[in-house]
Amino acid sequence: MPGPTLADYQKARERVAEVADITPMQTSRFLAEILGSPVFLKCENLQRTGSFKIRGAYNRLAGLTDEEKARGVVAASAGNHAQGVAFAARELGIKSTIFMPVGVPLPKLQATRHYGAEVILRGHTVDEPLRAAARFAEDTGAVLIHPFDHFDVVAGQGTLALEVFDQVPQVDTVIVPIGGGGLISGVAGAIKQRAREDGRNVRVIGVQAANAAAYPPSLEKDEIVEITTTPTIADGIAVSKPGEINFPMVRDLVDEVITVSDDQTAYALLVLLERAKLVVEPAGAVGVAAILAGKIAPSGNTVVLLSGGNIDPMMMERIISHGLSASERYLRLRIPLPDRPGQLARISGIVAEASANVVEVLHSRHNNKVQFSQVQLELHIETRGPEHAEAVLARLRDEGFDPQVDF
Template sequence: MHKLYDFMEARERLGTVIEKTKLIYSGIFSDESGNEVYIKPENLQRTGSFKVRGAYNKIAKLSDEEKGKGVIAASAGNHAQGVALAAQKLGIKAVIVMPKHSPLIKVEATKKFGAEVILVGDVYDDAYKYARELQEKEGYTFVHPFDDEDVIEGQGTIALEVLEEVPDADIILVPIGGGGLVSGVACAAKLKNPLIKIIGVEPEGAASALAAVKNNQVVALDEANTIADGTAVKRIGDTTFNYIKKYVDDIVTVSDYELMETFLLLVEKHKLVAENSGILSIAGLKKLNVKNKKIVSILSGGNIDVLTISSMINKGLINRKRIFTFSVDLPDKPGQLVAVSEILAAQNANVVRLEHNQFKNLNRFHDVELQVTVETYGEEHINKIVEVLNEKGYIVKKLNS
């Protein structure tokens, strides 16, 4: 276990390498949670995530002999870029083993930092196995994404920055994947302020840390099923488990739907783009049974592709009742479509899509089914639209509620 000066030395080590990601006060998440909420935007970090902190700290502490032989890592995501950038900054060789089907954008980003990328196997486990074989053969130092003391130490520098800006913070919320980030942040924060609460946040479909705490030992989940792919870890580390037991006060879980809703608010209100794993700690705000506390949510990463962004926004709109799809049956005679359109216009519902299909309704021969998608202000607005349509004699079938 680390001492406070270990983290302070790590911070000095990282001084010229990392971006200073200043806290952002969040009016929207403060209002929604009833607390004073700040966001630590590590999505704005170099490589787009916090991972460069732990990777650089680990590699910088290697002996000259170890540096001369180079480093190796297995990763399909943020860790790959963190190790590649750290090695480039230190002028040493880095080999990154990634699964064959890794997103091309992540492969190219890793190569851009000067690393040699080897594509092996269909899943992470295949890449990890091959990386370990190469490590033995070539004498590289293996840089683990989370289960490593020096990596944990590097991640803990985030807590020092947080408490420098908000020394009287009551709670820090931290995403949990393998446990490296929460271990470092929890240890450093508690050494600085023993009264602070550290709460980890996991996706419901991959709550491996919560399972370990409940069983009082590290366990492997049967599956890790979540849109938060960066934290889809079936088994946390043995080292990180010890830190979690000692320093983490609680672990909460959030659903994929809650992540979608949080993503939308973050983009809309803060103009911040984050990956699904990165926003766990913000989505977790709703799971806290506290009010009027100073809370910092660590937004851990922002590496997300454009198609996923589009999907997350659309699903977030639906989840927050900002998009409403419904159908009504209309008599098959002129003027009916105009009548419905006028009702919607009077209610300030912006029509996004409209499908008028006289062949779709098989139950009533003389009727036509009209499917409509509208933008709304939220649930109250939807209820008002339905109420007015009902008053005009239309039976509304909700299709996305």
């Protein structure tokens, strides 16, 4: 079996226990009803620094020699890895330098500085800080801390699987977010070996954002494939290619890798807020998105790893709105109307009678998509879900209007 041994994971667990919390495991009746089998949520969003990254970062830094520690460490990240490295370095008395993109959300920037790192802003994507960090390591001798492609990082992330086994001893399936593969390779390696001691197997399923899914083509070709990612709300797992160490572990140990859309992820965040009262970042919610989208087959006790909770409040506001739209609880309608008095009042009355709530109205004559004798009404309304939304649309159509839904 590739990667760390069970003894390596257990040794890493002893190290990681010096700083990391044993995060809660919650049950979810709502998701269990959808999946058709018990669902548990492993809440790494409640971990110190807000994500699982502290595990791999601390195990990696704690394993440095005294000479390496004296040289300091450098890393590049848009968020969670930065905070994990900065925190671990502070705890171990190591100087840390973190390169971050210029547009990094303010809470992540402030948190990284709060943990004592020197933060240098470079470029507008993660690629530019990565190149800058590599040059810094060459120029200064600082140790470059990779976010996922290192033996000690994999072993540190795998400590999460040992906790899962303690909290849900009869676990049958674990669903894990995938970016470069550090978390899932560690989890799969640890949990498969631990389950084998009991003479059984645990299914491991990886979930990637559809706009940044490098593993499916890599697994299909049985070699590392670099893709061109497109923007995704799950920026924490937006990685263009698998790690050299991670890919063979995922290939040999992970049972299935699937993808989810940004709409499905936004809806998952909304469900976690409303049903579980948990704040989770998009990358940490893709496992829940996969269940909600019907992409996971039921198989006994299922644990979903909520890998992080570091989300910018402004981004959260946008994602909640997106999630409401994706679940058809927030409709944007365009309705052409005759240009005569009383039409807006008539529309408002129909919506009110259908028990929907108007949030925003734009009434415009200046639109080349309507006839000269018409105006266009743009109406934003709240509904109770798909069935209610369809009922509102049906009422409008019954009254002779032609509502068009904007997605």
